[in-house]
Amino acid sequence: MRGDVLIAGAGPTGLVLALWLTRMGVRVRLIDETAAAGTTSRALAVQARTLELYEQMELAAPVLERGHRVAAAALWVKGERAARVPLERIGSGLTRYGFMLVYPQDEHERLLIERLSQLGVAVERRTELVDFSEQQERIVARLRRADGTEERCEVSYLAGCDGAHSAVRARLGTGFPGGTYRQLFYVADVDAAGPSINGELNIDLDQSDLLAVFPLAGRGRARLVGTLRDERSEHPELLTFEDVSSRAIEHLKLSVARVNWFSTYRVHHRVAEHFSAGRVFLLGDAAHIHSPAGGQGMNTGIGDAINLAWKLAAVLHARAAPSLLDSYERERLRFARRLVATTDRVFTLASSQGALANVVRTRVVPWLAPIVMRQHAAREFLFRTVSQLSLNYRTGPLSRGRAGAVHGGDRLPWVAADGQDNFHSLAAMRWQVHIYGVARPELSAWCLQRGLPLHIFPWGEAQAAAGLARDALYLLRPDTYVALAEPSAAVRELERYFTDQQLALGAH
Numbered sequence: 001m002r003g004d005v006l007i008a009g010a011g012p013t014g015l016v017l018a019l020w021l022t023r024m025g026v027r028v029r030l031i032d033e034t035a036a037a038g039t040t041s042r043a044l045a046v047q048a049r050t051l052e053l054y055e056q057m058e059l060a061a062p063v064l065e066r067g068h069r070v071a072a073a074a075l076w077v078k079g080e081r082a083a084r085v086p087l088e089r090i091g092s093g094l095t096r097y098g099f100m101l102v103y104p105q106d107e108h109e110r111l112l113i114e115r116l117s118q119l120g121v122a123v124e125r126r127t128e129l130v131d132f133s134e135q136q137e138r139i140v141a142r143l144r145r146a147d148g149t150e151e152r153c154e155v156s157y158l159a160g161c162d163g164a165h166s167a168v169r170a171r172l173g174t175g176f177p178g179g180t181y182r183q184l185f186y187v188a189d190v191d192a193a194g195p196s197i198n199g200e201l202n203i204d205l206d207q208s209d210l211l212a213v214f215p216l217a218g219r220g221r222a223r224l225v226g227t228l229r230d231e232r233s234e235h236p237e238l239l240t241f242e243d244v245s246s247r248a249i250e251h252l253k254l255s256v257a258r259v260n261w262f263s264t265y266r267v268h269h270r271v272a273e274h275f276s277a278g279r280v281f282l283l284g285d286a287a288h289i290h291s292p293a294g295g296q297g298m299n300t301g302i303g304d305a306i307n308l309a310w311k312l313a314a315v316l317h318a319r320a321a322p323s324l325l326d327s328y329e330r331e332r333l334r335f336a337r338r339l340v341a342t343t344d345r346v347f348t349l350a351s352s353q354g355a356l357a358n359v360v361r362t363r364v365v366p367w368l369a370p371i372v373m374r375q376h377a378a379r380e381f382l383f384r385t386v387s388q389l390s391l392n393y394r395t396g397p398l399s400r401g402r403a404g405a406v407h408g409g410d411r412l413p414w415v416a417a418d419g420q421d422n423f424h425s426l427a428a429m430r431w432q433v434h435i436y437g438v439a440r441p442e443l444s445a446w447c448l449q450r451g452l453p454l455h456i457f458p459w460g461e462a463q464a465a466a467g468l469a470r471d472a473l474y475l476l477r478p479d480t481y482v483a484l485a486e487p488s489a490a491v492r493e494l495e496r497y498f499t500d501q502q503l504a505l506g507a508h
Protein backbone atom coordinates (compact mmCIF):
# COMPACT_ATOMS: atom_id res chain seq x y z
CA MET A 1 0.00 0.00 0.00
CA ARG A 2 1.22 3.50 -0.72
CA GLY A 3 0.60 6.55 1.38
CA ASP A 4 1.94 10.07 1.19
CA VAL A 5 3.47 10.11 4.66
CA LEU A 6 4.49 7.22 6.87
CA ILE A 7 4.39 8.16 10.55
CA ALA A 8 6.41 5.87 12.80
CA GLY A 9 5.10 6.08 16.35
CA ALA A 10 1.61 6.80 17.66
CA GLY A 11 2.45 8.76 20.80
CA PRO A 12 1.02 12.27 21.10
CA THR A 13 3.41 13.63 18.45
CA GLY A 14 2.56 11.03 15.79
CA LEU A 15 -1.15 11.21 16.54
CA VAL A 16 -1.25 15.00 16.18
CA LEU A 17 0.78 14.86 12.97
CA ALA A 18 -1.63 12.26 11.56
CA LEU A 19 -4.65 14.37 12.55
CA TRP A 20 -3.39 17.59 11.01
CA LEU A 21 -2.17 15.91 7.80
CA THR A 22 -5.42 14.03 7.38
CA ARG A 23 -7.45 17.19 7.89
CA MET A 24 -5.31 18.83 5.19
CA GLY A 25 -6.03 16.06 2.72
CA VAL A 26 -2.78 14.12 2.99
CA ARG A 27 -2.91 10.33 3.10
CA VAL A 28 -1.03 8.93 6.08
CA ARG A 29 -0.08 5.58 7.50
CA LEU A 30 0.42 5.65 11.25
CA ILE A 31 2.19 2.63 12.69
CA ASP A 32 3.18 1.65 16.21
CA GLU A 33 5.04 -1.37 17.43
CA THR A 34 2.95 -1.72 20.57
CA ALA A 35 -0.26 -3.73 20.78
CA ALA A 36 -2.26 -0.94 22.43
CA ALA A 37 -2.06 2.72 23.39
CA GLY A 38 -0.27 3.66 26.62
CA THR A 39 -2.27 3.25 29.82
CA THR A 40 -0.14 5.38 32.13
CA SER A 41 -0.57 9.07 32.82
CA ARG A 42 3.00 10.33 31.99
CA ALA A 43 2.87 13.95 30.70
CA LEU A 44 0.20 15.95 32.52
CA ALA A 45 0.44 19.60 31.57
CA VAL A 46 -1.33 20.81 28.44
CA GLN A 47 0.03 24.27 27.78
CA ALA A 48 -2.07 27.23 26.63
CA ARG A 49 -0.37 27.37 23.24
CA THR A 50 -1.25 23.73 22.60
CA LEU A 51 -4.89 24.46 23.49
CA GLU A 52 -4.93 27.41 21.10
CA LEU A 53 -3.62 25.24 18.29
CA TYR A 54 -6.06 22.47 19.26
CA GLU A 55 -8.91 24.79 18.26
CA GLN A 56 -8.01 23.87 14.68
CA MET A 57 -9.25 20.36 15.39
CA GLU A 58 -12.04 21.17 17.86
CA LEU A 59 -9.89 19.48 20.50
CA ALA A 60 -9.54 22.34 22.96
CA ALA A 61 -13.09 22.02 24.32
CA PRO A 62 -12.94 18.28 25.12
CA VAL A 63 -9.47 18.64 26.69
CA LEU A 64 -10.78 21.46 28.90
CA GLU A 65 -13.86 19.49 29.81
CA ARG A 66 -11.94 16.36 30.76
CA GLY A 67 -8.86 18.00 32.25
CA HIS A 68 -8.37 19.70 35.60
CA ARG A 69 -7.64 23.40 36.11
CA VAL A 70 -5.06 23.91 38.85
CA ALA A 71 -6.16 26.78 41.09
CA ALA A 72 -2.85 27.42 42.84
CA ALA A 73 0.61 26.15 43.71
CA ALA A 74 1.38 25.69 47.39
CA LEU A 75 4.97 25.62 48.66
CA TRP A 76 5.55 23.44 51.74
CA VAL A 77 8.38 23.72 54.26
CA LYS A 78 8.74 21.55 57.37
CA GLY A 79 5.29 20.03 57.03
CA GLU A 80 3.55 23.40 56.77
CA ARG A 81 2.19 25.31 53.81
CA ALA A 82 4.64 28.22 53.64
CA ALA A 83 3.24 30.05 50.60
CA ARG A 84 0.45 29.88 48.07
CA VAL A 85 0.63 31.26 44.56
CA PRO A 86 -2.70 31.57 42.73
CA LEU A 87 -2.61 30.20 39.17
CA GLU A 88 -6.27 30.43 38.25
CA ARG A 89 -5.95 33.63 36.23
CA ILE A 90 -2.19 33.71 35.79
CA GLY A 91 -2.39 34.38 32.04
CA SER A 92 -5.69 36.17 31.83
CA GLY A 93 -5.85 38.71 29.02
CA LEU A 94 -3.13 36.88 27.09
CA THR A 95 -5.06 33.89 25.82
CA ARG A 96 -8.39 32.14 26.19
CA TYR A 97 -6.47 29.59 28.25
CA GLY A 98 -4.74 31.71 30.86
CA PHE A 99 -4.50 28.99 33.50
CA MET A 100 -2.70 25.72 34.21
CA LEU A 101 -4.40 22.59 32.93
CA VAL A 102 -3.57 18.97 33.64
CA TYR A 103 -4.84 16.12 31.51
CA PRO A 104 -3.11 12.73 31.77
CA GLN A 105 -1.31 11.56 28.64
CA ASP A 106 -3.14 8.22 28.36
CA GLU A 107 -6.54 9.94 28.31
CA HIS A 108 -5.14 12.57 25.96
CA GLU A 109 -3.88 9.90 23.53
CA ARG A 110 -7.27 8.14 23.66
CA LEU A 111 -8.98 11.39 22.67
CA LEU A 112 -6.58 11.89 19.74
CA ILE A 113 -7.08 8.28 18.59
CA GLU A 114 -10.85 8.70 18.81
CA ARG A 115 -10.72 11.89 16.72
CA LEU A 116 -8.42 10.25 14.20
CA SER A 117 -10.75 7.30 13.78
CA GLN A 118 -13.61 9.76 13.13
CA LEU A 119 -11.49 10.94 10.19
CA GLY A 120 -11.14 7.34 9.02
CA VAL A 121 -7.56 6.68 10.14
CA ALA A 122 -6.62 3.83 12.45
CA VAL A 123 -3.29 3.23 14.16
CA GLU A 124 -1.69 0.11 12.65
CA ARG A 125 -0.59 -1.69 15.80
CA ARG A 126 2.15 -4.31 16.26
CA THR A 127 3.84 -2.85 13.22
CA GLU A 128 7.47 -1.93 13.64
CA LEU A 129 9.55 0.24 11.38
CA VAL A 130 12.66 -1.89 10.90
CA ASP A 131 14.58 -0.05 8.24
CA PHE A 132 14.21 2.45 5.41
CA SER A 133 16.10 4.03 2.56
CA GLU A 134 15.57 6.88 0.15
CA GLN A 135 15.27 5.69 -3.45
CA GLN A 136 14.44 7.87 -6.43
CA GLU A 137 12.66 10.54 -4.49
CA ARG A 138 10.67 8.00 -2.45
CA ILE A 139 11.12 6.45 0.94
CA VAL A 140 11.10 2.68 0.93
CA ALA A 141 10.48 1.36 4.43
CA ARG A 142 10.56 -2.15 5.84
CA LEU A 143 7.78 -2.86 8.30
CA ARG A 144 7.56 -5.95 10.47
CA ARG A 145 4.39 -7.29 12.06
CA ALA A 146 4.13 -9.23 15.29
CA ASP A 147 3.86 -12.54 13.42
CA GLY A 148 7.24 -11.86 11.81
CA THR A 149 5.93 -11.07 8.33
CA GLU A 150 7.45 -8.10 6.61
CA GLU A 151 6.05 -5.51 4.25
CA ARG A 152 7.70 -3.04 1.92
CA CYS A 153 6.06 0.36 2.21
CA GLU A 154 6.67 3.17 -0.27
CA VAL A 155 5.88 6.76 0.66
CA SER A 156 6.91 10.28 -0.18
CA TYR A 157 8.00 11.19 3.35
CA LEU A 158 8.79 9.49 6.65
CA ALA A 159 8.11 11.14 10.02
CA GLY A 160 10.04 9.66 12.93
CA CYS A 161 7.75 10.17 15.92
CA ASP A 162 9.16 7.06 17.53
CA GLY A 163 10.22 8.44 20.89
CA ALA A 164 13.46 8.77 22.81
CA HIS A 165 14.95 5.52 21.47
CA SER A 166 14.03 6.44 17.90
CA ALA A 167 14.94 3.85 15.27
CA VAL A 168 14.57 6.57 12.64
CA ARG A 169 17.17 8.74 14.37
CA ALA A 170 19.50 5.76 14.76
CA ARG A 171 19.15 4.80 11.08
CA LEU A 172 19.88 8.39 10.01
CA GLY A 173 22.99 8.34 12.18
CA THR A 174 22.07 11.74 13.59
CA GLY A 175 23.87 12.48 16.85
CA PHE A 176 21.82 13.00 20.02
CA PRO A 177 24.24 14.99 22.16
CA GLY A 178 23.50 15.96 25.75
CA GLY A 179 23.66 14.23 29.11
CA THR A 180 21.77 12.25 31.72
CA TYR A 181 20.64 13.56 35.10
CA ARG A 182 22.08 11.85 38.14
CA GLN A 183 18.71 11.87 39.82
CA LEU A 184 16.28 9.05 39.32
CA PHE A 185 12.72 10.25 38.66
CA TYR A 186 9.75 8.43 40.08
CA VAL A 187 6.06 8.94 39.39
CA ALA A 188 3.05 7.53 41.17
CA ASP A 189 -0.64 8.01 40.49
CA VAL A 190 -2.50 7.56 43.76
CA ASP A 191 -5.87 7.75 45.42
CA ALA A 192 -5.12 9.73 48.54
CA ALA A 193 -6.37 12.14 51.16
CA GLY A 194 -4.86 14.95 53.21
CA PRO A 195 -4.30 18.69 53.00
CA SER A 196 -2.16 18.35 49.87
CA ILE A 197 -5.02 16.63 48.03
CA ASN A 198 -6.92 19.84 47.45
CA GLY A 199 -6.99 20.26 43.69
CA GLU A 200 -3.84 22.37 43.82
CA LEU A 201 -0.20 21.75 42.96
CA ASN A 202 1.76 21.11 46.17
CA ILE A 203 5.55 21.28 46.19
CA ASP A 204 7.78 20.29 49.10
CA LEU A 205 10.88 22.48 49.26
CA ASP A 206 12.61 20.79 52.20
CA GLN A 207 15.17 18.86 50.21
CA SER A 208 17.11 19.36 47.03
CA ASP A 209 15.31 16.37 45.55
CA LEU A 210 12.06 17.33 43.88
CA LEU A 211 8.72 16.29 45.38
CA ALA A 212 5.48 17.58 43.93
CA VAL A 213 1.87 16.45 44.16
CA PHE A 214 -0.19 17.25 41.05
CA PRO A 215 -3.96 17.15 41.20
CA LEU A 216 -5.76 14.96 38.67
CA ALA A 217 -9.39 15.27 37.63
CA GLY A 218 -11.63 13.42 40.07
CA ARG A 219 -11.80 13.59 43.85
CA GLY A 220 -8.81 12.28 45.74
CA ARG A 221 -6.71 11.49 42.67
CA ALA A 222 -3.20 12.82 42.47
CA ARG A 223 0.19 12.31 40.84
CA LEU A 224 3.38 12.29 42.86
CA VAL A 225 6.57 13.26 41.04
CA GLY A 226 9.88 13.03 42.80
CA THR A 227 13.59 12.52 42.35
CA LEU A 228 16.13 10.48 44.26
CA ARG A 229 19.87 10.75 44.16
CA ASP A 230 20.88 8.55 47.07
CA GLU A 231 21.87 4.88 47.01
CA ARG A 232 18.25 3.85 46.42
CA SER A 233 18.50 5.25 42.91
CA GLU A 234 21.24 2.73 42.02
CA HIS A 235 18.73 -0.11 41.65
CA PRO A 236 15.54 1.45 40.34
CA GLU A 237 14.14 -1.94 39.35
CA LEU A 238 13.94 -2.88 43.04
CA LEU A 239 12.16 0.27 44.17
CA THR A 240 8.51 0.26 45.19
CA PHE A 241 6.22 3.08 46.18
CA GLU A 242 6.80 2.21 49.84
CA ASP A 243 10.52 2.98 49.43
CA VAL A 244 9.90 6.55 48.34
CA SER A 245 6.61 7.57 49.94
CA SER A 246 7.68 8.39 53.52
CA ARG A 247 8.65 11.96 52.63
CA ALA A 248 5.30 12.68 51.01
CA ILE A 249 3.49 11.15 53.98
CA GLU A 250 5.52 13.14 56.54
CA HIS A 251 6.12 16.42 54.73
CA LEU A 252 2.91 16.79 52.75
CA LYS A 253 0.73 14.86 55.18
CA LEU A 254 -0.42 12.55 52.45
CA SER A 255 -2.49 9.53 53.31
CA VAL A 256 -2.40 7.07 50.42
CA ALA A 257 -5.28 4.64 49.95
CA ARG A 258 -4.22 3.09 46.65
CA VAL A 259 -1.32 3.25 44.22
CA ASN A 260 -2.59 3.01 40.64
CA TRP A 261 0.75 3.38 38.88
CA PHE A 262 4.34 3.56 40.04
CA SER A 263 7.31 3.94 37.78
CA THR A 264 10.88 5.14 37.83
CA TYR A 265 12.87 6.52 34.94
CA ARG A 266 16.12 8.25 34.10
CA VAL A 267 15.89 11.57 32.35
CA HIS A 268 18.25 12.81 29.68
CA HIS A 269 18.68 16.26 28.24
CA ARG A 270 19.48 15.83 24.58
CA VAL A 271 18.71 17.44 21.22
CA ALA A 272 19.28 15.69 17.87
CA GLU A 273 21.90 17.34 15.68
CA HIS A 274 19.42 17.46 12.80
CA PHE A 275 15.64 17.28 12.67
CA SER A 276 15.52 16.31 9.01
CA ALA A 277 17.55 14.57 6.33
CA GLY A 278 16.16 14.40 2.81
CA ARG A 279 12.62 13.05 3.04
CA VAL A 280 12.88 12.04 6.68
CA PHE A 281 11.96 14.11 9.73
CA LEU A 282 12.40 13.71 13.47
CA LEU A 283 9.75 15.03 15.84
CA GLY A 284 8.89 14.92 19.53
CA ASP A 285 11.00 12.83 21.92
CA ALA A 286 12.83 11.38 18.92
CA ALA A 287 14.29 14.87 18.40
CA HIS A 288 14.57 16.29 21.92
CA ILE A 289 14.24 15.11 25.51
CA HIS A 290 14.65 16.91 28.81
CA SER A 291 13.52 17.09 32.42
CA PRO A 292 9.73 16.81 32.80
CA ALA A 293 9.83 19.71 35.29
CA GLY A 294 8.03 22.52 33.50
CA GLY A 295 5.71 20.25 31.50
CA GLN A 296 7.22 21.07 28.11
CA GLY A 297 8.13 17.75 26.47
CA MET A 298 4.84 16.51 25.08
CA ASN A 299 3.70 20.03 24.19
CA THR A 300 6.89 20.60 22.20
CA GLY A 301 6.34 17.36 20.27
CA ILE A 302 2.81 18.49 19.45
CA GLY A 303 4.22 21.85 18.31
CA ASP A 304 6.74 20.06 16.06
CA ALA A 305 3.90 18.10 14.45
CA ILE A 306 1.77 21.17 13.76
CA ASN A 307 4.78 23.05 12.37
CA LEU A 308 5.62 20.25 9.94
CA ALA A 309 2.09 19.23 8.92
CA TRP A 310 1.11 22.26 6.84
CA LYS A 311 4.50 22.33 5.14
CA LEU A 312 4.25 18.68 4.10
CA ALA A 313 0.68 19.26 2.91
CA ALA A 314 1.71 22.32 0.86
CA VAL A 315 4.57 20.45 -0.82
CA LEU A 316 2.53 17.30 -1.46
CA HIS A 317 -0.29 19.39 -2.95
CA ALA A 318 2.32 21.15 -5.15
CA ARG A 319 1.61 24.53 -3.62
CA ALA A 320 5.13 25.01 -2.31
CA ALA A 321 8.66 24.15 -3.37
CA PRO A 322 10.22 21.26 -1.42
CA SER A 323 12.65 23.79 0.09
CA LEU A 324 9.78 24.90 2.36
CA LEU A 325 10.44 21.73 4.35
CA ASP A 326 13.91 23.02 5.30
CA SER A 327 12.20 25.59 7.48
CA TYR A 328 10.97 22.81 9.82
CA GLU A 329 14.46 22.19 11.20
CA ARG A 330 15.36 25.90 11.12
CA GLU A 331 12.32 26.80 13.22
CA ARG A 332 12.05 23.88 15.60
CA LEU A 333 15.70 22.96 16.30
CA ARG A 334 16.51 26.43 17.58
CA PHE A 335 13.53 26.36 19.93
CA ALA A 336 14.33 22.84 21.17
CA ARG A 337 17.96 23.79 21.94
CA ARG A 338 16.88 26.81 23.94
CA LEU A 339 14.20 24.87 25.75
CA VAL A 340 16.52 22.05 26.73
CA ALA A 341 19.15 24.54 27.95
CA THR A 342 16.54 26.44 29.99
CA THR A 343 14.91 23.39 31.57
CA ASP A 344 18.39 22.10 32.38
CA ARG A 345 19.41 25.36 34.07
CA VAL A 346 16.19 25.63 36.07
CA PHE A 347 16.22 21.99 37.11
CA THR A 348 19.91 22.08 38.09
CA LEU A 349 19.39 25.28 40.09
CA ALA A 350 16.28 23.98 41.84
CA SER A 351 17.97 20.73 42.79
CA SER A 352 21.34 22.15 43.83
CA GLN A 353 22.67 20.98 47.17
CA GLY A 354 24.44 22.77 50.03
CA ALA A 355 23.61 25.01 52.97
CA LEU A 356 23.08 28.15 50.90
CA ALA A 357 20.84 26.38 48.40
CA ASN A 358 18.82 25.03 51.33
CA VAL A 359 18.28 28.50 52.76
CA VAL A 360 17.28 29.85 49.36
CA ARG A 361 14.84 27.00 48.79
CA THR A 362 13.21 26.87 52.21
CA ARG A 363 13.34 30.55 53.26
CA VAL A 364 13.84 32.84 50.28
CA VAL A 365 11.62 31.09 47.71
CA PRO A 366 8.46 30.86 49.91
CA TRP A 367 8.88 34.52 50.82
CA LEU A 368 9.75 35.79 47.37
CA ALA A 369 7.47 33.70 45.13
CA PRO A 370 4.16 35.30 46.17
CA ILE A 371 5.71 38.80 45.94
CA VAL A 372 7.11 38.15 42.47
CA MET A 373 3.85 36.61 41.31
CA ARG A 374 1.95 39.71 42.38
CA GLN A 375 4.03 41.72 39.89
CA HIS A 376 2.17 41.86 36.61
CA ALA A 377 5.30 41.84 34.45
CA ALA A 378 6.91 38.89 36.25
CA ARG A 379 3.71 36.86 36.19
CA GLU A 380 3.19 37.56 32.50
CA PHE A 381 6.79 36.68 31.62
CA LEU A 382 6.56 33.39 33.50
CA PHE A 383 3.23 32.45 31.99
CA ARG A 384 4.25 33.40 28.44
CA THR A 385 7.40 31.29 28.75
CA VAL A 386 5.92 28.17 30.32
CA SER A 387 2.75 28.20 28.21
CA GLN A 388 4.89 28.55 25.04
CA LEU A 389 3.02 31.72 24.01
CA SER A 390 6.35 33.46 23.58
CA LEU A 391 7.72 30.78 21.24
CA ASN A 392 8.45 32.51 17.94
CA TYR A 393 10.17 31.93 14.62
CA ARG A 394 11.46 35.49 14.16
CA THR A 395 14.84 34.39 12.84
CA GLY A 396 13.36 31.69 10.61
CA PRO A 397 13.35 31.80 6.82
CA LEU A 398 9.57 32.30 6.55
CA SER A 399 9.33 35.36 8.78
CA ARG A 400 9.35 38.89 7.47
CA GLY A 401 8.63 42.41 8.69
CA ARG A 402 7.41 44.09 11.80
CA ALA A 403 4.24 46.11 12.46
CA GLY A 404 3.74 47.57 15.92
CA ALA A 405 5.34 45.18 18.42
CA VAL A 406 4.52 42.16 16.28
CA HIS A 407 7.28 40.62 14.17
CA GLY A 408 7.06 38.11 11.38
CA GLY A 409 7.42 34.75 13.15
CA ASP A 410 5.47 35.75 16.26
CA ARG A 411 2.32 34.25 17.66
CA LEU A 412 -0.43 36.73 16.85
CA PRO A 413 -1.48 38.57 20.03
CA TRP A 414 -4.92 37.48 21.17
CA VAL A 415 -7.50 40.25 21.36
CA ALA A 416 -11.06 39.74 22.53
CA ALA A 417 -12.89 43.05 22.56
CA ASP A 418 -16.31 44.39 21.64
CA GLY A 419 -17.68 40.89 21.13
CA GLN A 420 -14.96 39.99 18.61
CA ASP A 421 -12.24 37.41 19.17
CA ASN A 422 -9.42 37.58 16.62
CA PHE A 423 -8.51 33.90 17.13
CA HIS A 424 -11.81 32.56 15.75
CA SER A 425 -10.63 32.67 12.16
CA LEU A 426 -7.36 30.88 13.07
CA ALA A 427 -9.26 27.63 13.49
CA ALA A 428 -9.37 27.42 9.70
CA MET A 429 -5.86 25.90 9.17
CA ARG A 430 -5.13 28.06 6.12
CA TRP A 431 -3.32 31.20 4.98
CA GLN A 432 -5.23 34.36 5.89
CA VAL A 433 -4.78 38.10 6.35
CA HIS A 434 -5.76 40.15 9.39
CA ILE A 435 -6.20 43.91 9.35
CA TYR A 436 -6.95 45.91 12.49
CA GLY A 437 -8.55 49.10 11.26
CA VAL A 438 -9.27 49.76 7.60
CA ALA A 439 -8.26 47.66 4.59
CA ARG A 440 -7.47 49.38 1.32
CA PRO A 441 -9.79 48.43 -1.56
CA GLU A 442 -6.91 47.07 -3.65
CA LEU A 443 -5.94 44.71 -0.83
CA SER A 444 -9.50 43.47 -0.48
CA ALA A 445 -9.67 42.93 -4.26
CA TRP A 446 -6.34 41.06 -4.35
CA CYS A 447 -7.34 38.76 -1.50
CA LEU A 448 -10.73 38.08 -3.06
CA GLN A 449 -9.18 37.29 -6.42
CA ARG A 450 -6.63 34.87 -4.87
CA GLY A 451 -9.07 33.22 -2.49
CA LEU A 452 -7.06 34.46 0.49
CA PRO A 453 -9.43 35.13 3.41
CA LEU A 454 -9.17 38.71 4.68
CA HIS A 455 -10.43 39.40 8.18
CA ILE A 456 -10.93 43.03 9.18
CA PHE A 457 -11.22 43.87 12.87
CA PRO A 458 -12.11 47.22 14.38
CA TRP A 459 -9.24 49.32 15.71
CA GLY A 460 -9.32 50.25 19.38
CA GLU A 461 -7.44 50.44 22.64
CA ALA A 462 -7.34 46.70 23.14
CA GLN A 463 -5.66 46.15 19.76
CA ALA A 464 -3.12 48.89 20.49
CA ALA A 465 -2.42 47.48 23.94
CA ALA A 466 -1.80 44.05 22.42
CA GLY A 467 0.97 45.52 20.26
CA LEU A 468 -0.84 45.48 16.93
CA ALA A 469 -0.48 48.37 14.48
CA ARG A 470 -3.44 50.23 13.02
CA ASP A 471 -4.25 49.38 9.36
CA ALA A 472 -1.15 47.16 9.10
CA LEU A 473 -1.28 43.83 7.33
CA TYR A 474 -0.67 40.56 9.15
CA LEU A 475 -0.31 37.52 6.94
CA LEU A 476 -0.88 34.36 8.96
CA ARG A 477 0.38 30.88 8.15
CA PRO A 478 -1.83 27.79 8.35
CA ASP A 479 -0.27 27.06 11.76
CA THR A 480 -1.40 30.54 12.91
CA TYR A 481 2.07 32.14 13.21
CA VAL A 482 2.63 35.55 11.62
CA ALA A 483 4.47 35.17 8.33
CA LEU A 484 4.53 38.81 7.26
CA ALA A 485 3.86 41.91 9.36
CA GLU A 486 3.66 44.87 7.02
CA PRO A 487 2.82 48.38 8.31
CA SER A 488 2.05 49.73 4.82
CA ALA A 489 -0.40 46.90 4.07
CA ALA A 490 0.78 47.18 0.48
CA VAL A 491 -0.39 44.49 -1.92
CA ARG A 492 3.05 44.37 -3.56
CA GLU A 493 4.61 43.25 -0.23
CA LEU A 494 2.09 40.47 0.09
CA GLU A 495 2.66 39.43 -3.49
CA ARG A 496 6.42 39.57 -3.03
CA TYR A 497 6.18 37.34 0.05
CA PHE A 498 4.42 34.55 -1.86
CA THR A 499 6.77 34.89 -4.84
CA ASP A 500 9.96 34.90 -2.77
CA GLN A 501 8.82 31.93 -0.72
CA GLN A 502 7.67 30.08 -3.85
CA LEU A 503 4.25 29.56 -2.32
CA ALA A 504 0.94 29.25 -4.12
CA LEU A 505 -2.35 29.80 -2.38
CA GLY A 506 -4.82 27.02 -1.82
CA ALA A 507 -7.10 25.74 0.85
CA HIS A 508 -4.16 25.03 3.21
Ligand SMILES: Cc1cc2nc3c(=O)[nH]c(=O)nc-3n(C[C@H](O)[C@H](O)[C@H](O)COP(=O)(O)OP(=O)(O)OC[C@H]3O[C@@H](n4cnc5c(N)ncnc54)[C@H](O)[C@@H]3O)c2cc1C
Pocket residue numbers: 008009010011012013014031032033034042043044045105127128129130161162163164165166167187225263264265283284285286292293295296297298301
Ligand atom coordinates in the same frame (compact mmCIF):
# COMPACT_ATOMS: atom_id res chain seq x y z
C1 LIG B 1 7.39 7.18 33.03
C2 LIG B 1 7.28 8.45 32.27
C3 LIG B 1 6.82 9.60 32.89
C4 LIG B 1 6.74 10.79 32.21
N1 LIG B 1 6.28 11.88 32.86
C5 LIG B 1 6.22 13.05 32.21
C6 LIG B 1 5.74 14.22 32.84
O1 LIG B 1 5.37 14.19 34.01
N2 LIG B 1 5.70 15.38 32.13
C7 LIG B 1 6.12 15.44 30.82
O2 LIG B 1 6.06 16.52 30.17
N3 LIG B 1 6.57 14.34 30.20
C8 LIG B 1 6.63 13.17 30.86
N4 LIG B 1 7.09 12.07 30.20
C9 LIG B 1 7.54 12.24 28.82
C10 LIG B 1 6.39 12.21 27.82
O3 LIG B 1 5.68 11.01 28.02
C11 LIG B 1 6.96 12.33 26.40
O4 LIG B 1 7.54 13.62 26.25
C12 LIG B 1 5.91 12.14 25.31
O5 LIG B 1 5.34 10.86 25.38
C13 LIG B 1 6.57 12.28 23.94
O6 LIG B 1 5.67 11.94 22.94
P1 LIG B 1 6.17 11.33 21.56
O7 LIG B 1 4.93 11.05 20.79
O8 LIG B 1 7.20 12.21 20.95
O9 LIG B 1 6.91 9.97 21.92
P2 LIG B 1 6.35 8.67 22.65
O10 LIG B 1 5.19 9.00 23.50
O11 LIG B 1 7.52 8.02 23.27
O12 LIG B 1 5.79 7.78 21.46
C14 LIG B 1 6.64 7.07 20.59
C15 LIG B 1 5.86 5.90 20.01
O13 LIG B 1 6.65 5.28 18.99
C16 LIG B 1 6.51 3.88 19.07
N5 LIG B 1 7.71 3.30 18.44
C17 LIG B 1 8.98 3.34 18.87
N6 LIG B 1 9.80 2.75 17.98
C18 LIG B 1 9.01 2.32 16.96
C19 LIG B 1 9.27 1.63 15.73
N7 LIG B 1 10.53 1.28 15.35
N8 LIG B 1 8.25 1.31 14.92
C20 LIG B 1 6.97 1.67 15.27
N9 LIG B 1 6.68 2.32 16.42
C21 LIG B 1 7.69 2.64 17.24
C22 LIG B 1 6.38 3.61 20.56
O14 LIG B 1 5.72 2.38 20.79
C23 LIG B 1 5.57 4.81 21.03
O15 LIG B 1 4.18 4.53 21.05
C24 LIG B 1 7.16 10.86 30.86
C25 LIG B 1 7.61 9.71 30.22
C26 LIG B 1 7.67 8.52 30.90
C27 LIG B 1 8.17 7.29 30.19
